[in-house]
Amino acid sequence: RTAYLNGQFAPLDTLQVSVMDRGFLFGDGVYEVIPVYSRQPFRLTEHLKRLESSLAAISLPSPYTQAHWAELIKTVVAAQDFDDQSIYLQITRGVSWPRNHVMPAEVMPTVLIYADTLIPPPAALIEAGVTAVSASDIRWLRCNIKATSLLANVLLRQMAVDAGVAETVLFRDGLLIEGASSNIFVVSQGEILAPPPSHLMLTGITYDLILELARQHGMPHRVCEITEQQVRDADEIWLTSSSKEVQAVIRLDDRVVGQGKPGPVFREMHCHYQQFKRDVMRN
Numbered sequence: 001r002t003a004y005l006n007g008q009f010a011p012l013d014t015l016q017v018s019v020m021d022r023g024f025l026f027g028d029g030v031y032e033v034i035p036v037y038s039r040q041p042f043r044l045t046e047h048l049k050r051l052e053s054s055l056a057a058i059s060l061p062s063p064y065t066q067a068h069w070a071e072l073i074k075t076v077v078a079a080q081d082f083d084d085q086s087i088y089l090q091i092t093r094g095v096s097w098p099r100n101h102v103m104p105a106e107v108m109p110t111v112l113i114y115a116d117t118l119i120p121p122p123a124a125l126i127e128a129g130v131t132a133v134s135a136s137d138i139r140w141l142r143c144n145i146k147a148t149s150l151l152a153n154v155l156l157r158q159m160a161v162d163a164g165v166a167e168t169v170l171f172r173d174g175l176l177i178e179g180a181s182s183n184i185f186v187v188s189q190g191e192i193l194a195p196p197p198s199h200l201m202l203t204g205i206t207y208d209l210i211l212e213l214a215r216q217h218g219m220p221h222r223v224c225e226i227t228e229q230q231v232r233d234a235d236e237i238w239l240t241s242s243s244k245e246v247q248a249v250i251r252l253d254d255r256v257v258g259q260g261k262p263g264p265v266f267r268e269m270h271c272h273y274q275q276f277k278r279d280v281m282r283n
């Protein structure tokens with residue numbers, strides 16, 4: 001499995017980084033996960049733009065131009081022997097010695113790109129929907145940065161696994177924020193509601209696409225603060241991410257959502273999403 005590390009392409013299991021890497025010591029880095037369908041990166045420009053803003057937010061100059069990033073990704077994609085892929089891309093603030101919180105003056109970032117297999121959600125899961133639990137958001141106040149320091153996300157996501165459900169839905173000060181590793185939408189009286197992007201959540205590439213599709217297809221939608229009560233009373237709850245696409249949440253904690261099965265607005269949006277994917281792959 002060929003991967004990229006700091007200028008070299010080599011088998012993933014042969015790659016090594018220093019134990020003094022700031023990514024290892026401090027979680028001082030950012031990342032992206034880019035789905036690839038039939039060897040075509042999906043929403044690549046959008047992912048690279050978000051990467052740029054994550055890098056800018058942590059004052060780490062991008063080591064490459066957008067064109068060079070695209071070229072590196074293309075090479076990694078071409079080197080795999082499977083067509084649907086999940087590209088993982090990470091940049092850390094490199095190795096510094098001695099260990100010190102302070103950013104070094106001279107930075108040689110550590111850049112890693114590898115591909116994993118991508119298995120889109122099976123039809124049975126889309127038909128059946130998924131379940132979720134809720135928790136209060138214990139993360140920091142810069143969740144708009146796609147940072148590799150993910151300890152709080154790990155703990156919150158594990159709550160879902162321990163409860164035997166798919167995701168943990170996060171509330172802060174009585175408002176819906178997002179999932180531990182996804183964005184959350186609700187449908188109330190036929191209208192799609194999305195929480196407003198802020199420093200408290202990661203604006204998903206899928207989040208943006210869902211709103212774009214709602215606009216394109218004239219589906220009523222609104223970006224607004226959503227209270228915890230609105231979520232618990234919602235007719236539908238969706239979760240979205242690049243790898244999960246869009247899925248219906250049919251139970252939140254001990255309460256059934258709507259009719260206890262994926263709702264009509266979800267089914268319409270899921271259709272548009274799949275159609276959009278097919279259209280992109282054809283071009």
Ligand code: PMP
Pocket residue numbers: 153178179180181182183202203204205206207240241242243
């Ligand atoms: N929020 C969080 C906290 C995430 O980790 C993710 C990605 N797994 C998302 C939202 C969804 O982002 P995207 O649609 O770009 O995958």
